Amino acid sequence: MMKSLIVAAAGAATIFAVSVTAAPSAPTRPLAASTRANLEAAMHGEAYANLKYLRYADQAQAAGKPELAKLFRASANVEANEHFDREAQALRLGSSNNVNLEDAMKGEHYENVTMYVNFAKEAEAAGDKKVAQMFRQIAVDEGTHYAAYKAALAKLPRR
């Protein structure tokens, strides 16, 4: 499937035409581990770029630069809705609700009890006390997300 995406950015003079080929459906063999790892890494980068560019757009807008804001928003849209999306399709991200909830719980649990706890300790030791406090607060949020996913999983029919 081919679709053409025209992104107008930073005024009429700058127009990107991006030709997009969707990920092949039903590949005949599983992806290599290295390809899966690269897709995961690329998706992290695309997701980060999306949110970063949206912040940059807000800053440009606040600074009275609407054309620059438009450029950042247009790029952010491509990162999320073209690049991340195509990579997620190639990876076949997500499957059943049960598996998705288990995956989400795993990530939230790790952030809740390991990652943010360690980040907070390191920030505290480095003298960045406000950041340490923020990490501890976010750790609590992640625990809430974990609990909500766990409750949602308990309500699903068993596989």
Ligand SMILES: [Fe+2]
């Ligand atoms: Fe990208």
Ligand SMILES: [Fe+2]
């Ligand atoms: Fe979370």
